[in-house]
Amino acid sequence: MAGYILKRLLSAIPVLIGISVIVFLIMAMIPGDPATAILGSYATPENVAALNEDLGLDEPLVTRYFIWLSNMVQGDFGRSFALNRPVLDEVLERFGATLVLAGTAFVLCSVFGIAAGVISAANQYGFGDKAITFVVLLGISIPSFFLGMMMILIFAVNLRWFPVSGMWPIFGDRTIWVLLDHLAMPAIALAVVATGVVARLSRSAMLEVLRQDFIRTARAKGVRENSVIWRHALRAAMVSIIPVLGIQAGFVLSGAVYIEMVFQWPGVGRMLVDAILRRDILLVQGGVVFIAACYVLFNIAVDVAQSLLDPRIKT
Amino acid sequence: MSNFLRLLARNKLALGGLIVMGIVIFFALITPLLPLADPNVTNTADRFQPVFSEGALLGTDHLGRDLLSRLMWGTRLSLAVGFAAAIIAATIGAAIGIIAGYYGGRTDNIIMRGVDMLMAFPYILLALAIVAALGPGLLNALIAVAAVNIPFFARNIRGITVGIANKEFVDAARLAGKSDASIILSEVLPNVIPVIVIAMSTTIGWMILETAGLSFLGLGSQPPVADLGSMLGEARSALITNPHTSIVPGMMILIIVMAINLLGDGVRDALDPRLKSGALSRPMPATRVDRKGPIPEAEGDDLLALRGLETQFHVKDRVYKAVGGVDLNVRPGECLGLIGESGSGKSVTALSVMGLVASPPGVITGGAVYFEGEDLVGAPYSKLRRMRGKRVAYIFQDPLATLHPLYTIGDQLIEAVSCHRPIGKSEGRAHAVELLRQVRIPNAEKRVDSYPHELSGGMRQRVGIAMALANDPEVIIADEPTTALDVTVQAQVLTLLDDLRREKGLAILFITHDFGVVAQLCDRVAVMYAGRIVEQGPTDAILNAPAHPYTSKLMACVPELGEGRRRLEAIPGLPPVVDKLPDGCAFADRCHVATDACRRGEIPLDPLSDKRRVRCIHPVSDPATEAAQ
């Protein structure tokens, strides 16, 4: 098992390099002199010269890439001139908030999505199935930012169940309940689309499995129907559900940007949007590479989970 | 194509989506012709007019602009951008996919590596990076959304293209000296286009949603021009005081995306052949029972007795009579062979006993199954479940498919017991090991922790038998348990079953197509053809002198146990399709002694001698027939 994890980690290296190349190439599309673009209104001749020196901006593209990469490997993601602090510090701080939000949404979408899909499949064409199918369709069709706004309107403004927006620091002096209070609405709004996708896929994966011979064997043994569905069928269906959960993790992680805007959540997505509007290019560059790298690592965790679940995968 | 449209029309939801989309697109197209207020003229005196106010049907926004007008122009813009992004992504993605799939080898490798890299990004993140580089603006948002979706198309189209590129007609075109470009255009592209259309129909909703999202973030369309997303973004600050300015564009996005998704689902379903055949239905816990006519009484004191059993498959408006009135019976310690070609209904008969025929489409439409004098067909599911595996157990063919791939065989054996009576962990394990020993699996203590894929076919089949024995059942129904095995293993498994029957007094219903197996194991045999028993009697008697022409042909096909894998196809002709059974004898078309009388009316299963019965008016060993010949 340890060997398998190591193998997967090693195989992530080319992917991480590929990601850095793609981000670098995208950022190289910025028209005009890079130093001026990066510095924006801070572009005094001295600053431009210093930055050129730092990032090797006078060098050819390939050299520039390697300078950037080696800086990053050493933990130097550059400096945000607008915020006047290192990119990595800012990203790490914001990423924590996003992780709380996206992590909660991910748990929600996995649990409710799978449950809805299984119930739907178990009652195929019945009332429950039709109701779930309709709700799921609504869920995957509604823009999460619109849903978030409507939730604020209904549950925060009219019913006063939850605060309108904002977030309390996790490690502050407030209790966890204050955080949860602020987290509930954004996490749900973020989870809805992903829940719909997971539910759909779980339903079809379950239907596929329920027709298999080993389900008939379970029934022939006299296994209770509940156990046939939740133990035999779901276990086998998980093999095709888990990869989709991996993809959905990417959706909630990056889709958090909308929710963070709507609920004023101090996450990395909002940081990116602000940075884009401010043309704070190094912050965008660093943030994107960091998030993508985290996602790659998460997907390795998904693969490992898959191999634990399915003994047929050679580890 | 018309077939496809008909299927689509039958799906009411998809049709609804199509109609809504049609209306939206129609209004988007004619927006410039409508007498609307200028969407960008501000009028601060009339800010935040409510819905239905005079001169502004949907009210006005924070700058006093007419919301209806802005909504229609915004919808037009959002649709245009979404469709454009979809077309760009589909075109470029398809081109990449076709090139990778067609040329294969290193080209394919390099391209797909790149595609994988792009797919390693969380979805929207890449779009944000692209907008960051190009700068905010609607065109840039369009480019970003299209670019992010290219890998999806490339990967799908590549898969299809690889399949096509290896087909004969492509080889033929190559040999005919056609250039790659013309082969791609004339042979590959036409086959790929339907896939592109499906992929587009399922993703265009996303693309509209994403461009709206980027605009919502302020990275898409820039003021004063607004698409639906930026309308929503601008309205956000007034969400609490004037919610209608948010609700109007938000609902519009919801309506559009929902209509597209409905339509996309409909397109996908209409093109999925499995949905048409009903093959995606989930089988119920027990076969549906819909008995018409009187229920036959139990006779005698048999352990298991089938009386006039009828099982059908109802697919759409077709009815397949898989089992058409079957009588069988077994006593304790007896082994009854049920033999016939594949499709003769023997497996369905066996599965009907415990209500295990997949339903839908299966329905038990008549007859009864008596176990110790009690009718199982009419029994409620809970009773059936308690008897399954405990009193009547099954052994299935192909244990790789019939054992759960993700649980150890120990767990599966223990479960067979624990779903009928509580059993402790260590006791369960000991029992599982004991069962494996009973079926002579060497090294049982170690094997108990193996997964099915780690065992050989013969070992797996023994596990299947062990599982059937777990609760000491009275009846075992074995459905071709040796078909997948090689000859030596087959003989071992049969000996094992025979021993168990003698030791434990099991009643066995043994389904097979192999007379060799019957000869080795069964006391009596019933021959099945087209859903009915055509001959029944003691094994020796039938083997020595088959009475039904079908039986004798069957025997001619499989002379001895394990003589290769010769199946019954050696009989000329095919069994009749069970939804179109002919009048009279179902075997008449393949029978060499058929007469006109055979095709007239029902032929009964008449007694031939004391213990034998045959459904034929010219039985082979009948003295009358012999005299006539």
Ligand code: SF4
């Ligand atoms: S009834 Fe006639 S057709 Fe049918 S098997 Fe007998 S002889 Fe042949």
